[in-house]
Amino acid sequence: HPDSTAVIGAGIAGLACARSLADAGRPVTVFEKGRGPGGRMSSRHLTGAVVELGAQYFSVRDADFGEQVATWQRAGVVAPWPAVVWRLTTGRPSRRSDDRPRFTGTPRMSALLRHLAGDLPLHTATRIVALENADDGWRLISEAGTRHGLFATVVLALPAPQAEALVAPHDADLAEACRGIPQRACWAGWARFDAPLPPLPGLATDWQVLELAEGPLRLVTRNQTKPGREAQGESLTLLARLDWSERRLEEDAGSVSARLLDALQAALPEGVTLPMPRHSGAHRWRFAQPAALPGSGFPDFRQGESGLALCGDAWRDARVEDAWLSGHRLGRALACRPPIPHATEIP
Ligand code: FAD
Numbered sequence: 015h016p017d018s019t020a021v022i023g024a025g026i027a028g029l030a031c032a033r034s035l036a037d038a039g040r041p042v043t044v045f046e047k048g049r050g051p052g053g054r055m056s057s058r059h060l061t062g063a064v065v066e067l068g069a070q071y072f073s074v075r076d077a078d079f080g081e082q083v084a085t086w087q088r089a090g091v092v093a094p095w096p097a098v099v100w101r102l103t104t105g106r107p108s109r110r111s112d113d114r115p116r117f118t119g120t121p122r123m124s125a126l127l128r129h130l131a132g133d134l135p136l137h138t139a140t141r142i143v144a145l146e147n148a149d150d151g152w153r154l155i156s157e158a159g160t161r162h163g164l165f166a167t168v169v170l171a172l173p174a175p176q177a178e179a180l181v182a183p184h185d186a187d188l189a190e191a192c193r194g195i196p197q198r199a200c201w202a203g204w205a206r207f208d209a210p211l212p213p214l215p216g217l218a219t220d221w222q223v224l225e226l227a228e229g230p231l232r233l234v235t236r237n238q239t240k241p242g243r244e245a246q247g248e249s250l251t252l253l254a255r256l257d258w259s260e261r262r263l264e265e266d267a268g269s270v271s272a273r274l275l276d277a278l279q280a281a282l283p284e285g286v287t288l289p290m291p292r293h294s295g296a297h298r299w300r301f302a303q304p305a306a307l308p309g310s311g312f313p314d315f316r317q318g319e320s321g322l323a324l325c326g327d328a329w330r331d332a333r334v335e336d337a338w339l340s341g342h343r344l345g346r347a348l349a350c351r352p353p354i355p356h357a358t359e360i361p
Pocket of ligand 1: 022023024025026027028045046047048051052053054055067068069070071072073140141142143171172173176200202253299301302303325326327328331332333334335337
């Protein structure tokens with residue numbers, strides 16, 4: 015169809031964009047290199063546990079996003095979590111004082127993304143390696159050599175460096191905008207234990223999230239305290255600081271995982287010993303979050319003259335809410351254009 019849109023990337027931004035277009039009756043097809051939707055909100059299945067290695071939870075500031083989250087809550091795919099964020103400073107715990115509502119996907123983060131994908135046409139395990147500009151629209155070339163199209167519009171809902179590689183041969187302005195948003199990297203560790211963690215002095219025994227003020231780790235979450243996961247055993251996510259991660263970006267996952275567990279042990283009060291994990295590992299996010307942001311006064315997305323457009327957290331801020339807003343608003347803007355009639359519909 016001459017009016018159709020291709021969305022590359024089935025993270026929350028790409029799916030929000032595709033959903034806005036589909037809700038307006040516009041034809042849209044989504045392409046994702048991973049095995050399923052999710053991106054930086056995908057979940058990892060271990061034996062006996064599911065852990066999140068990307069976003070652990072998200073907050074709500076914007077009214078439109080708040081309405082969307084309420085709809086997801088009614089559909090049973092998000093729930094409030096955590097109740098309290100604890101902070102550990104030189105071994106001393108304190109409660110984080112803001113009372114902003116926070117949510118997570120239930121029974122896992124990827125359930126929200128699957129709900130959003132719904133019945134949208136979605137090609138998974140399809141990495142797009144090039145775009146081809148034909149007279150009558152765009153074609154997408156996959157790594158396997160398949161050509162998809164034609165599409166009037168191509169949305170790149172990707173971290174800026176990945177979008178840049180695809181737009182550079184076709185749109186110098188969009189490529190330049192992408193170069194202005196380099197990405198930071200983050201190592202995310204996980205560990206599953208047979209026994210619960212020992213109680214930490216000053217913290218409730220059922221603590222859910224711990225921010226660490228110093229050392230290699232910045233956040234520790236307990237996945238079994240997330241709504242819908244109560245049956246799984248002690249299973250931690252350990253997020254490293256970005257500068258620490260970047261210094262060890264090319265280290266192997268096994269040694270990074272061991273370092274992150276050592277860092278947790280070192281941060282715990284004296285006399286508290288971590289049990290031995292049954293399984294542990296680490297995931298490297300090369301493109302974890304934008305290093306710079308476009309700043310206020312810019313739109314929430316970018317549109318080129320050529321029929322290419324960009325959305326995602328790079329164009330607003332490094333959060334789930336911002337990625338959703340960027341994609342949703344681009345989808346609404348694209349849906350407002352007058353529909354292009356199919357050749358056979360032209361009188
Ligand atoms: P992504 O989720 O990155 O989606 C891009 C998609 O494109 C991916 O699925 C990818 O596989 C796909 N893709 C890439 N290249 C291609 C290609 N060539 N062809 C096809 N598909 C392709 N946010 C919060 O609000 N709160 C938090 O606590 C929080 N913590 C975080 C912790 C970590 C460790 C990380 C990494 C992120 C965290 N975030 C958090 C940020 C949040 O996860 C992101 O802002 C949001 O998920 C970005 O969504 P997106 O759709 O813009 O991009």
